[in-house]
Amino acid sequence: MLFRKKSRDMDEWAPMPPLVVASASLILLAAVVAMTVRDINRQRHHMSYILSEKGAAIIRAVEAGARTGLMGMRWGGNQVQTLLEEAAGHPDILYIGIVDKDGKILAHSNSSKIGQTVPNRFSRDALKTTTSGLWRIVGVEKKVKAFEVYRAFCPLAGQGKIRGRGMTMHVDPNTGQARMDWCFSSKGDSSDQIIFVGLNMAPFENERSVDMRNTLLMAGLICLMGLGGFLALYWAQSYQVARRMLQDTSAFAKEVVTSLPVGLIAMDAAGRVAFFNHSAEIITGLSRMKTLGRDAKKIFSEHMEGLVYLLEPGISVTEQEIECEIKGKGVFPLSVSSSDILGEQGHYVSRIVILRDLREVRDLQEQVRRQEKLSAIGELAAGVAHEIRNPLSSIKGLATYFSQKFDKGSDDEEIAQGMAREVDRLNRVVSQLLDFARPSDLNLRPMDINELIPHSLKLVKQDALTRNINIISQPGGKPAFAMADADRLTQCLLNLYLNAMAAMNKGGVLTVRTAVEDSGDVRVEVEDTGKGIPSQDLNRIFDPYYTTKASGTGLGLAIVHKILEGHHARIKVESRPGQGTLVSMFIPGAKNAQDPKAQSGRE
Structure with missing residues (x-):
């Protein structure tokens, strides 16, 4: 028997609780006990029926023998006594006797009991019973019981027209011999004598004991088999549940282990x-x-x-x-x-x-180190730029003054002008230092990067034509909305374009692509076909003042990294020496962002 147990997600089959198994076992035991008691009672009733019928048959046989003798009119007391003694010779018959209505023994298979009174008086209903006999169980000796069948003794019963005619038996007090005489009573269907037969119950008791043992043994076996069946079912269900739990646990563990990072x-x-x-x-x-x-x-x-x-x-x-x-x-x-x-x-x-x-861990560690380095350099750059800019203004003023004092085209004028140009170059470096050290106060707003790319490319279009560089723009098939500061992101793109064109001194192709990642981030790729970056230099390209160009300041890519850091964006550089470089930027997308033009129109 299975029971349904509801769970939150689905119904599961639950095994029988131990209480149900115990209850079912008790019910089975009660049913077996009831069947056993019924079988025992049925056996007792069957034994009583057989013995009573057997006793009645013996009584009828004795009555038939007496009837035969009486018919011949030659009978006396000795013949009746002899008949009883002969009939009691069967091993299953313990005794046969005839008593009067007062319980006095008139004839008995044991002649020594003649004249005695039976210990237990027979029921007076026995005098009225002439066909089927009554029965009772009496003790004969120690541990020996007799099944005693008794009824009225009517040797002339069934003689049809002879009514009122009976027979009486007398005992001679001198000789002790019984004598049968004809007698008449007021009722022809009754008698004054009772015949009784004591049957040996030992064979039946033995058989009944064997049957009882077999019945009890069978009942015990049925109980054991039933209990064993319930226990086997319970254990089988418990095994199935344990097996299913083990399978689920194994599947869970396997899935967890399989999905480990x-x-x-x-x-x-x-x-x-x-x-x-x-x-x-x-x-x-x-x-x-x-x-x-x-x-x-x-x-x-x-x-x-x-x-x-x-x-x-x-x-x-x-x-x-x-x-x-x-x-x-x-x-x-x-x-x-x-x-x-x-x-x-x-x-x-x-x-x-x-x-x-550990590649991702190493990249994160490198980013932390770079950020710490940039932070320290930025603080230093801010102080240096502030201290240098004022003297540079004075030097440029003096250089301009002296250049006006010298003759046109003279060497002194050229030196003074060269000094002014160098001051301008230093001023640009200081300006870049200030840009690098300046906090990234960005004005982030949703914007379509696909609209920003063409504007940024126009700023380098003329320079690309002079360098024989072909520009290819490959925007994605759908709007690429991201949270960005248009001016600073344009500055970031310009630095990347200029670095890419500087690497293609003999011409090449500059390709700019945009796409939207599955995560919602916007990917912007800037790829060139230049000379590439050696693998040993890839980890240093974002360091301030690191450059491989003779006229470079080494701050361009450092500023790019700082701008992207302010956008919470990531940058990835892949380079193949002699084939080119691919720079990928991943800018956080603007969820549910609309076209900025549409927003401004509504405003």
């Missing part, structure tokens, strides 16, 4: 790969289906050079940072951990290796 690789006792989660596939570039069941050492030696030592049993490694060369993916910074899995008896079961990609 770290690579998890497990080997069995033979060193074969037994588990390979999705993160491990991403880190190693290997397919899980191609690694499961294969030798782990062979896979590590072929695809992950430098990690084979992690597979040696007994070696425990925790969060060890290494530079690992992965086939087809280059050198990766990884955090590796490895340990053995032991059974309850301490025997080796398997080994587990955990890989964590």
